Amino acid sequence: MTELRFDDYVVVVTGAGGGLGRAHALTFGSRGAKVVVNDLGGGFNGDGSPKRSMADEVVKEIQKAGGTAVADYNNVIDGDNIIATAVEHFGTVHILVNNAGILRDVSFRNMKDKDWDLLQQVHMSGTFKTSRAAWPLMQKQRFGRIVNTASGAGTYGNFGQTNYCAAKAAIIGFTFALAEEGAQYNINANVLTPIAASRLTQTVMAPDLLAKLDPGFVAPIVPVLAHKTSTDTGRLFELGGGCITRFRWERSQGIEISAYANPLELLENWQNISDFSKPRYVRPVTSIVDSSTLPSAEKT
Ligand code: NAD
Numbered sequence: 001m002t003e004l005r006f007d008d009y010v011v012v013v014t015g016a017g018g019g020l021g022r023a024h025a026l027t028f029g030s031r032g033a034k035v036v037v038n039d040l041g042g043g044f045n046g047d048g049s050p051k052r053s054m055a056d057e058v059v060k061e062i063q064k065a066g067g068t069a070v071a072d073y074n075n076v077i078d079g080d081n082i083i084a085t086a087v088e089h090f091g092t093v094h095i096l097v098n099n100a101g102i103l104r105d106v107s108f109r110n111m112k113d114k115d116w117d118l119l120q121q122v123h124m125s126g127t128f129k130t131s132r133a134a135w136p137l138m139q140k141q142r143f144g145r146i147v148n149t150a151s152g153a154g155t156y157g158n159f160g161q162t163n164y165c166a167a168k169a170a171i172i173g174f175t176f177a178l179a180e181e182g183a184q185y186n187i188n189a190n191v192l193t194p195i196a197a198s199r200l201t202q203t204v205m206a207p208d209l210l211a212k213l214d215p216g217f218v219a220p221i222v223p224v225l226a227h228k229t230s231t232d233t234g235r236l237f238e239l240g241g242g243c244i245t246r247f248r249w250e251r252s253q254g255i256e257i258s259a260y261a262n263p264l265e266l267l268e269n270w271q272n273i274s275d276f277s278k279p280r281y282v283r284p285v286t287s288i289v290d291s292s293t294l295p296s297a298e299k300t
Pocket of ligand 1: 014042099126151193194196198201
């Protein structure tokens, strides 16, 4: 095998008019996929008039290189319409890359409702809307690959980004839940926390750092996760600038207590509760809950 191919696969990439999304769309376009290049074309903070040229330019790039692509200009908040574009042109969607995003950075004290609400709508609701619209198609064809885009802001927190951190952390939990529900339908869901030079990062990073963060360092993992041979699901990858790692939670050794234990007992053992020198790795909740009681037996 010389490369991973996606002939006859339909790929939707949201926010594909620039930055990481453009890199994902070009990567799939050059490997035989039929690509829906979605981009609203608004400003980096969700304000500004939409410009169709952002998606159009990427479609032209893919077509010029011999690939197949159509533009879609819907807001991800209307994610159903983006999936409808895929169905209208190509009959279905096999691979969904939820990537569209904005920033509205402001210290918590000064955060307005709009800064909060718009962030949740674009990142969280956008990811939900496209995924929910694609889900029945993926279930029916017994194949689906969803790659979501979170951020280190969601795993670590970041000053001035409570809105963004909350939305990105939500996307991580959302992805893990999709992986649980998708397993029986061969629908895999994974999530990235990337770092790359883009319209979003150029306002906060120095030019010499940006020069080392080509989105092309992030793009190659997406075909790996999206390929029919991939069995990875429910995973989080932290990547960018030439480094790719998997990221997972860990537990401290902890202590055992009785119900309504004296809180002072906890304080006396605080060092053990916080001791990560011998980490324990987290099992999903479904491995400790009787799965026959979960509402996963739904039939299509
Ligand atoms: P970018 O601004 O270049 O790309 C985001 C794209 O999404 C833009 O082209 C924009 O027009 C589009 N978009 C915004 N709102 C939209 C909407 N409502 N509907 C449709 N399209 C919309 O920035 P990027 O850095 O390439 O960001 C891509 C994703 O990666 C975002 O989700 C971002 O939060 C995430 N991310 C980026 C970095 C980084 O270092 N660049 C780090 C962590 C996470």
